[in-house]
Amino acid sequence: MKQVGVFAVLLDALRTPSIQVLVFGTGFLLCMLFVYMGVLTPMDNKLYALLSEVGNAAPWRQALLQDATVLGSLSVLLFVTVSVAMALLLAGEQRKALTFVCAVAIGLAVTFLLQAGIARPRPPLADHTATLYDHSFPSTHTTLSTLVYFYIAYLLNHFTKNRAVRLWVYLVAAILVMTIGISKVMLGMHWPSDVVAGWCAGGSMAALSFYVIKWKRKLRVKTS
Numbered sequence: 001m002k003q004v005g006v007f008a009v010l011l012d013a014l015r016t017p018s019i020q021v022l023v024f025g026t027g028f029l030l031c032m033l034f035v036y037m038g039v040l041t042p043m044d045n046k047l048y049a050l051l052s053e054v055g056n057a058a059p060w061r062q063a064l065l066q067d068a069t070v071l072g073s074l075s076v077l078l079f080v081t082v083s084v085a086m087a088l089l090l091a092g093e094q095r096k097a098l099t100f101v102c103a104v105a106i107g108l109a110v111t112f113l114l115q116a117g118i119a120r121p122r123p124p125l126a127d128h129t130a131t132l133y134d135h136s137f138p139s140t141h142t143t144l145s146t147l148v149y150f151y152i153a154y155l156l157n158h159f160t161k162n163r164a165v166r167l168w169v170y171l172v173a174a175i176l177v178m179t180i181g182i183s184k185v186m187l188g189m190h191w192p193s194d195v196v197a198g199w200c201a202g203g204s205m206a207a208l209s210f211y212v213i214k215w216k217r218k219l220r221v222k223t224s
Helices: 002-014 017-037 041-055 059-070 074-090 094-118 140-159 163-186 192-223
Strands: none
Touching: 017 094, 017 192, 041 163, 041 192, 059 163, 074 094, 074 140, 094 140, 094 192, 140 163, 140 192, 163 192
16 A cells, blocks of 8 residues: 555656656756767667668568658648647637747757767668758657657647546657657667657656746736
């Protein structure tokens, strides 16, 4: 019974946006540190060799992976961001729209700055005829897709109080961003640690957005 109580407390704590920012942010910093120190290189090489071999096994599998990675492309994510922001503006949710757009813009800028600063080379099998104009760490597609799709999941959960539906929405978002991230490795475009760092970075940015929204809501209640 005591273990169940501790687990419930930890679960409730993890639902707090500020705790999520801390957890995901720490995960990203650890990934960046380990990549810089070369600690993750042996694991990266093994997982990359395994996953890229599976991705190249059959043409139909490559086609599916390419479809998956397109869902995390910058053009698709920017289109989704603008569309959702416009819907929020039309619904009178200016704060949420502004928070969303700012989060995506800051996330894009920070990701490119990190890639330029760390300058990690792409994997040797990467298709350089594709649009691979940036460095490898962290994965831009994974970072921004995690931020965008989890933000949308957060918005969708405001339409229902059903616990099962809310869990399902977040589960679908998690499956989507995991598929996008893994597809980048299977297509040979990123190292596994690039993707893990992208999940952590995008998760921390999304949680920070939730924290800002909650903080603004509390501030509005106090001043009204």
